[in-house]
Amino acid sequence: MPSFVKRTTxxxxxxxxxxxxxxxxxxxxxxxAPTGIPSLDDIFGGGMPLGNVWMxxxxxxHTNWSRIVERYWTARGLVDGxxxxxxxxxxxxxxxxxxxxxxxxxxxxxxxxxxSEGEEAGLKDVSALGENRPKIAxxxxxxxxxxxxxxxGDRGExxxxxxxPQSTISSMEKQKIQRYIPLDPPNNIxxxxxxxxxxxxxxxxxxxxxxxxxxxxxxxxxxxxxxxxIFWGSPSSAQIxxxxxxxxxxxxxxxxxxxxxxxxxxxxxxPTSARREGSDESASSSREWIKQLAWSVDACIELKGxxxxxxxxxxxxxxxxxxxVHSLPTTHHVLPPSYKHxxxxxxxxxxxxAGRGGGxxxxxxxxxxxxxxxxxxxxxxxxEGGQGERRTEPVPDTSLLSAGIERPAQQxxxxxxxxxxxxxxxxxxxxxxxxxxxxxxxxxxxxGVKKRVKGVRFSAADDTPRDDGPEGRVKIRHDQMDxxxx
Amino acid sequence: xxxxxxxxxxGPSTSSNENAGALPGPGSHLVISDCLxxxxxxxxxHLLQAAIGRRLPVIFIxxxxxxxxxxxxxxxxxxxxxxxxxxxxxxxxxxxxxxTNVEAPEPCLFDEEGRHDLKPLYARIASRISDQDxxxxxHGLSDIMSMGIPTQDVHRFVRAVDAAVRxxxxxxxxxxxxxxxxxxSLTNDQVLLEKLLRSATAWWRxxxxxxxxxGDVHGEISSHPLxxxxxxxxxxxxxxxxxxxxxxxxxxxxxxxxxxxL
Numbered sequence: 001m002p003s004f005v006k007r008t009t010x011x012x013x014x015x016x017x018x019x020x021x022x023x024x025x026x027x028x029x030x031x032x033a034p035t036g037i038p039s040l041d042d043i044f045g046g047g048m049p050l051g052n053v054w055m056x057x058x059x060x061x062h063t064n065w066s067r068i069v070e071r072y073w074t075a076r077g078l079v080d081g082x083x084x085x086x087x088x089x090x091x092x093x094x095x096x097x098x099x100x101x102x103x104x105x106x107x108x109x110x111x112x113x114x115x116s117e118g119e120e121a122g123l124k125d126v127s128a129l130g131e132n133r134p135k136i137a138x139x140x141x142x143x144x145x146x147x148x149x150x151x152x153g154d155r156g157e158x159x160x161x162x163x164x165p166q167s168t169i170s171s172m173e174k175q176k177i178q179r180y181i182p183l184d185p186p187n188n189i190x191x192x193x194x195x196x197x198x199x200x201x202x203x204x205x206x207x208x209x210x211x212x213x214x215x216x217x218x219x220x221x222x223x224x225x226x227x228x229x230i231f232w233g234s235p236s237s238a239q240i241x242x243x244x245x246x247x248x249x250x251x252x253x254x255x256x257x258x259x260x261x262x263x264x265x266x267x268x269x270x271p272t273s274a275r276r277e278g279s280d281e282s283a284s285s286s287r288e289w290i291k292q293l294a295w296s297v298d299a300c301i302e303l304k305g306x307x308x309x310x311x312x313x314x315x316x317x318x319x320x321x322x323x324x325v326h327s328l329p330t331t332h333h334v335l336p337p338s339y340k341h342x343x344x345x346x347x348x349x350x351x352x353x354a355g356r357g358g359g360x361x362x363x364x365x366x367x368x369x370x371x372x373x374x375x376x377x378x379x380x381x382x383x384e385g386g387q388g389e390r391r392t393e394p395v396p397d398t399s400l401l402s403a404g405i406e407r408p409a410q411q412x413x414x415x416x417x418x419x420x421x422x423x424x425x426x427x428x429x430x431x432x433x434x435x436x437x438x439x440x441x442x443x444x445x446x447x448g449v450k451k452r453v454k455g456v457r458f459s460a461a462d463d464t465p466r467d468d469g470p471e472g473r474v475k476i477r478h479d480q481m482d483x484x485x486x
Numbered sequence: 487x488x489x490x491x492x493x494x495x496x497g498p499s500t501s502s503n504e505n506a507g508a509l510p511g512p513g514s515h516l517v518i519s520d521c522l523x524x525x526x527x528x529x530x531x532h533l534l535q536a537a538i539g540r541r542l543p544v545i546f547i548x549x550x551x552x553x554x555x556x557x558x559x560x561x562x563x564x565x566x567x568x569x570x571x572x573x574x575x576x577x578x579x580x581x582x583x584x585x586t587n588v589e590a591p592e593p594c595l596f597d598e599e600g601r602h603d604l605k606p607l608y609a610r611i612a613s614r615i616s617d618q619d620x621x622x623x624x625h626g627l628s629d630i631m632s633m634g635i636p637t638q639d640v641h642r643f644v645r646a647v648d649a650a651v652r653x654x655x656x657x658x659x660x661x662x663x664x665x666x667x668x669x670x671s672l673t674n675d676q677v678l679l680e681k682l683l684r685s686a687t688a689w690w691r692x693x694x695x696x697x698x699x700x701g702d703v704h705g706e707i708s709s710h711p712l713x714x715x716x717x718x719x720x721x722x723x724x725x726x727x728x729x730x731x732x733x734x735x736x737x738x739x740x741x742x743x744x745x746x747x748l
Contacts, residue, residue: 024733026559051553197600204583238634242596245633246583249551249592288673291522291665292632327522331552332559334528335731339701347701362699 016219016255018080020047023341026332033219033257036076036158037069039376042150042344043365044299045337049329050219052298053248053258057267057290057326062307065321065367066261068374069303070223071098073259075158077221078168084178085210087203088225091180095169102159102372150343159372181206183231196233200243204250211250220256222247228271229263237270237289244296260297267302294326301325303367316379319366323376344378488539488564489736490532493727494690494709497717508536512619512655514687514713515648519664519679523694524705526661527552527560528729528736530623533659535566537621538575545576545614547607550626554579563734576614580607582633595630602635604643612650620656622647628663631674641681648685660686668693687713691723702744703728 015021019031023046032047041047048054058066070086075098077084086094135141172178185195186202207222214220224247226232228240235243244260251258270289294300305321306312313320325345328336339347346363364379488508495507496514510516516533520526537544538561546557554577558568569575580593593606615622624647630640644660651658660682666673683689689710695703706726711718721727730737730744737744 027562028555028559030559051555201583208583208585236634238632241629242582242633245551245629246581249579249581250583252551252553252579253555285671285673288666288671291663294522295628295663296632330525330527331556333733334531334560334563334736335704335733339704339731340733345699347699361697361701 014217016050016082016217018077018082018219019050022046022049022332023337024333028332030332031255033082033221034076034080035069035259036072036074037374037376038157039150039344040069040301042342043301043325043338043376044329045339045341048257048299049331050255050257051252052329052331053244053251053260054299054329055244055260055262055293055297055301057262057293057300057302058264058305059267059302060305060307060321061264063305063321064264065303065305066226067094067097068369070094070225070259070261072158072374073221074223075099075164077219078164078172078178079156079158080219081177082219082221083176083214084172085181085207085220085222086179086225087181087183087207087222088227089183089229089231091182091223091225094223094225095164095178096166098164099158099160100162100164101156102162157373160370160374161372179210183233185233194233194235194239196235197239199233200235200239204243204246207247208250211254211256214254214256216255218255220254222251222256222258224258224260226263227260228266234271237292240266240271241292241296244293248297262293290326297327298331299329300327316366319368319377319379321367322379323365323367325362325365344376346378488532488535489738490529491536493719493738494707494721495719496688506540509533509540509542509621510657510659510688510718512657513652515651515658515660515682515685516688516690517679517682517686518659518661518690518692519667520661520692521663521665521694521705523699524692526690526692528731529690529692529707530625530659530661531560531564532736533621533623534561535564538566538569540619541574543574543576543617543620544569545578545611545620545622547611547622547624548577548579548626549624549629551579551629552625565734578607578610578614595633595635602633602639604630604635604639608643608646611647615650615654615656618655620651620654622651622656622658624658624660626662627660627678628675631678637674637678637681641678644682645685664691667691668696683712687711688718691726693726702730704731705729706741707738 015029015031019033022030022032031050032041032044033050034041034047035044044054056066056069058064071094074084074086074095078095078098079101084095086092088094169178181203183199183203186198211220227243228235247258247260267290269286290302302324303321304324306316306319316322325338328338330336338345342348344363344365346361365376366379367374367376491508496510497507518526518529534544534546534557548554548557557577561568578592580595582595584594584596584598585591593610595602595604595607597603611622614620624644627640627644631637648658662678662682663675664679665675667676667679689712691708691710693706693708695705706728707721708723708726709719709721710723711720726741727738728741728744729739
């Protein structure tokens, strides 16, 4: 008999379907359930560990970002052959609106990177050049393409353009793969229990009974929809936290994971004082409430859409909101796996990901909803410091000029030059100067100002096609920023 | 000797047992406060390692519900095997909803009518305290209060456990959250912390960095001896120790020397 005998893995230790082992070895083994959003899995260090409860806060009143996360979470489980349970009012609507697999996904679209179609088109052009692509400095030549997101993951990508077929839902409901727990108030409210806790204890009893018969070789994904809203009987903060604590102890060490989605008002502040019980809750503030929620679960993220503030979308274009990580899963680990493995968080101290942060501070994160997918990306200001479009000269105030109104005396030097119509144009051979006489009479010929000379665009309102050929390119002179080279 | 032993000691280590100074003395009460971005679980791992290394009995009351398997996995990562015997390592995970598990029922924090009741938990702890030098850890007092149990009742419960621990010359460690401590806001956690500090012998204060999450420094820890005759290491809040969690250990260092240089 040889000295070394390979130990065969018992079939009972095989990972449940649709899960992956944790990225760092763990004894006892730890398995991760993907959330359905690859970029969110990256933030959680590979996925949500089984036995964990995670929470999504969506404080934006005008949008409902938690619903799309719920659908991704549910759809991923159904695609992977796992069991699903939706707790909440109209849970069927969540499942019916789930996205589904994009079976016709082409290989080219499977390439990792940003979702922006414009960016992808540009990159295709560059890669298509092959050997003829322009030479750049050697130290930049092998540099990886700048990305704000991560790849699409190894698993089949869920496509927002696809919806789960009705026949599939019916089949899964019939086989009890997908179940629902509606929020029906019980007929007999025991003792001094309130309506809210009666509903909650009824839900907990049903989950407990389901877990009692649940086989741990298969994963159960539980989605708790809008915990604490009016359909739950408007519970107090203590009841909400007790419900989560109970749920957490039920699924701990089981092959089940729970997503808790909070409604908008409870993602901002605790339940109103009228609903509070006892004087201890009177000191609760919004910040303390969020901390309590984040402590009560294994992982907590906040998706704050820009719906409340219309000035933010243009500033953070193309993002639709900001993502805040309140807490991260640490099950079976001293260091949260996200710190080591997450590219988006940027907290890794390893040299391989030095470009992502190298142990420095945490990246700012945002999310965006594309046509096909929802993704989390790092937030970056544009090259020009957040301006999407660079304006090389101010737009002439045509209304004032045509009306004959004089400009105020206090003007910047740049504006003074423009008012005098002085534009310096430099060419390789000479430095001609074109002078437009100042408008003395107040009847300026705006069409003359708009006149296009050799690719120079004098006005943003100029709608003639721009000639950006080799001769017509404009560069900014670094010694004199208000001069342009052609 | 674990990662915190040389930085936060409770007396000199003997040549026979290097973990002797890692634990508080018999009859002492160590309070550990932490913040959301910097949980203090790593300090518990240090104390557990020290107790297991000295073959002391441990009673771990996991009110937060982080799980025994997770604790076992973390201790294994740190190079310590969790004792199999429940006589040496007793794990209690109180529940807030009556369990149907009749084989190993855990104490419930609420009775059948929904009223809070900490007596079953106290009875379970008291029944396990037998040997001298048992390490009793109450992990997650804030979680009890967040479920609606008044601060006074939680304080009364801790005082009862403390009395039982002192009577048996054991060691008590309690953890709670103190997120608003730096801001000066008066929350239930702060009220309980103030009450506990009146009877505690030492306080370890774990806080996050003001600058937010960092890959090099995961938080700060200061130590405040509260007993007059205590020989614990004092680490003032103005010059705290900083730490960095790693996959299999924790690096503790003076402020600003995370990578071995200033």
